[in-house]
Amino acid sequence: MRIKLALAIAAGTTLTAMTIPVLGQDAAMSDGFVLSEKGYLTRPGVDVIVFDDIYPDGHQTGVTIIQQGRRVAANGDVRLDAMPGQWSPMPKGGERSVDAASRSITQRLSFPDPSKNGRGFNPIFYPPVDLSYSVTVTPAGANRFRIRVDLDRPVPSEWRGRAGFNLELFPTELFGKAWLMDRVGGIFPRQPNGPIIRSKGSTVPVPRNAEANGPVQDPNGQALGAPLARGRKLVVAPETPGQRIIIESADGIELIDGRSAHNNGWYIVRGVLPAGRTAHALEWTVTVDSEPGWTYRPVIQVSQVGYAPAQSKRALFELDARSTDVGEAVLYRLTEAGEQAVLRDSPREWGSFLRYRYRAFDFSSVKTPGMYRIGYGDQRSQPFRIADDVFSRDVWQPTLETFLPVQMCHMRVSQKYRVWHGHDHLDDARMAPVSLNHFDGYVQGPQTLTRFRPGDPVPGLNAGGWHDAGDYDLRVESQIGTVWLLAKMVEEFDLDYDATRIDPQAKTVEIHDPDGRNDAIQQIEHGLASVLGGYRSLGRLYRGIITPSLRRYVMLGDAGSHSDNEPMKPVDGLGVDANGGPVTADDRWVFTEDNPERELYVAAGLAGAARALRRENPVLAAEALAAARAITDAAIDRGGDSPNRIFALAELALATGEQRYVDRIAALVDLALKDVSKTGWMLAGLRGRLPRPFRDRLDRAVLEYQAGVQRDARTDSPYGIPYKPQIWGAGWDIQRRGVEQWLFARGWPEAVDPDSWLNALNFVLGVHPGENTASFVSGVGSHSATVAYGVNRADWSYIPGGVISGTNLIRPDLPELKTWPYFWQQTEYVMGGGETNFMFLALAADRHFAGRKR
Secondary structure (H helix, E strand, O other): OOEEEEEOOOOOOOOOOEEEEEEOOOOOOHHHEEEEEEEEEEOOEEEEEEOOOOOOHHOOOEEEEEEOOOEEEEEEEEOOOOOOOOOOOOOOOOOOOOOEOOOOEEEEEEOOOOOHHHHOOOOOOOOOOOOOEEEEEEOOEOEEEEEEEEOOOOOHHHOOOEEEEEEEEHHHOOOOEEEEEOEEEOOOOOOOOOOEEEOOEEEOOOOOOOOOOOOOOOOOOOOOOOOOOEEEEEEEOOOOOOOOEEEEEEEEEEEHHEEEHHOOEEOOOOOOOOOOOOOOEEEEEEHHHHHHOOOOEEEEOOOOEOOOOOOEEEEEEEEEEOOOOOOOEEEEEOOOEEEEOOOOOOOOEEEEEEEEEEEEEEEOOOOOOEEEEEOOEEEEEOOOOEOOOOOOOOOOOOHHHHHHHHHOOOOOOOOEEEEEEEEOOOOOEEEOOOOOOOOOOOOOOOOOOOEEEEOEEEEOOOOOEEEEOOOEEEEHHHHHHHHHHHHHHHHHHOOOOOEEEEEOOHHHHHHOOOOOOOOHEEEEHHHHHHHHHHHHHHOOHHHHHHHHOHHHHHHOHHHHHHHOOOOEEEOOOOOOOOOEEEEOOOOEEEOOOOOHHHHHHHHHHHHHHHHHOOOOHHHHHHHHHHHHHHHHHHHHHHHHOHHHHHHHHHHHHHHHHHHHHHHHHHHOOOHHHHHHHHHHHHHHHHHHHHOOOHHHHHHHHHHHHHHHHHHHOOOOOOOOOOOOOOOOOOOOHHHHHHHHHHHHHHHHOOOOOOHHHHHHHHHHOOOOHHHHHHHHOOOOOEEOOOOEEOHHHHHHOOOOOOOOOOOEOOOOOOOOOOOOOOOHHEOOOOOOOOOOHHHHHHHHHHHHHOOOOO
């Protein structure tokens, strides 16, 4: 059998198509691993994926071990640090080859001279290195494989003792487990412990069974922990059959706790590349145990909140790919006497998706209100509710009453006995240096584009806005995106809810202390305080506001500690910027840009906010509308083919009622119809005002698009929606698409299947791939993500109402959502990501089924 295999290889590498012969699943089982049709090594209970993934910064590439369906080790590759972090040098991938006869997989990689590839290594810590090599993985017996590193030339002298091969072990499932190294052993600690070195050039104390290769050098001038042990054979979890992994190397290995250098580090098994050797520079033998006869246990995927009686209700069963047994699905009603079976049926086969088989259990016929759960074999789902008002309480409210207040910048946020954060960033902001490529995507061009010079204080920026959930920066698109969605909820659902006391003059917030004003309106005002505050002072929009210091950027904890709240006060120890200039104060920097597409997006949001505020705050509404007009007039002819041209004009037409905006949209008919999936929903509220010829063409395009949506819903995935994650989990995109589908339904109700947006809501609430069926909305539903990547992540905690990025894909075929607070690609909260999209969908469902406004 021969297959065409698309190989996704290391970061910076072009995807390559290869044709390889593949051994049948039963072939060579006596030799252990076989080569799967998807191009990785596999045996019952164990998979070894070799450089299929592309995200080393997220601990997601290299040699990866899947044990009993769970990723337990990853990022197996050469590194220049013992404990690499997010900004450490990473190799560039080259050709990947598969030898079907030997079942070996080889990946070419290199660390080119940084002066040639522009990676911006710090030359103090990372002198130029020209290191190219290959990593080969080959089966070596029933449950063993070998990792071999071959160098093109010996390790350069300045990197001897520093360059090595790292394999990272995922920490959570090892906490409290044993390890053995030669004649000694220990426990994998829950937190990183000492001994620690602190000064550059010092050495880590030698552990009690250290080999003759000497102490570890501190390459970065950071505090590093001593290795837990050194030796030639490491046994991981020897007490747990099915979890045991043995790693052997004649040249010696170290076991390191990488969290001592970086909070998001893993346990690391490391072998230093020896001096003077090229071929077989490093060779490990890895033995991976598995449970005899292991198969993937059925996973019941159901909304953790529940369903309305009139709603389509379908549970999915995620099964082992080899499963042929069709068990009975049972819907149980929970009563005071226990479980009462109310529906039994054989689930319907859906087919294969990713690495699993799926069957569906339709229980739409059950409409009696109550509490239920589903059984399949010996598995049971979490309890859920069926009721008309299932979305009316404890669903969208935590986002509005807790998450958004907690994220409010420039405020002191309290909740009864708790202070979420103190007064913060009252020293905002100084104009950023010019010609600066800052971190996190912030770039300042050769001019400030304003009357302010680099370093000047910019007034009006120390009010309003929401912290980006994982960091403390304010991006203009996430600020206005949140404002616009809140405004749409006020407009479409008459959202009126008061659970929070917000005092913008005192800059205080008290959660669960109503003040008599609509929280949604107050949050819109708070967002505009930042966006319009910048517009007033700068005469244009800001790009974003962010700390000048990388050390402060990665800070976890109270936002009040992020800066000293005193403008222009000198602060020592902040280092230099990317241009080498000294950072003298901790005031955040404001960046500007010339970006017509983003300006039009902001203008649309301002126009939407003006409509929502017209009754309660007419002065601010008028200012927002005037800014929307001016920004649109300045950017509309520079917006190119951006759909945001249509967006800004449509929102202004709705806000003003002026025909000139409708006429301008009609003049852009080719842009509007170029991709109706991106523009049609923007025009739903204007459909009746569009010229007849335009409306007819738009109607035909929308009907064709929606017919495709319904057709694809049956084949894209078992979930009735596209699931196509890249690096981040697809939850945010799925919610955004759900909101767009609801807006399509507003303009073309006969064309839109309500399931196209309700399935997006179900996906977020638990009907998604993988064994972790948690609701992506923290604190919402019977089982939810309560360890999340916010600024609270070091506490292994959550913020109620925050929406994580969700299940992501470990390439080529493993959906994953781990309990781990440091995976931004799985558990990050982000303003403008999911929170307000989720709120919108939940309110839409409440309106759709309960027939009430909130």
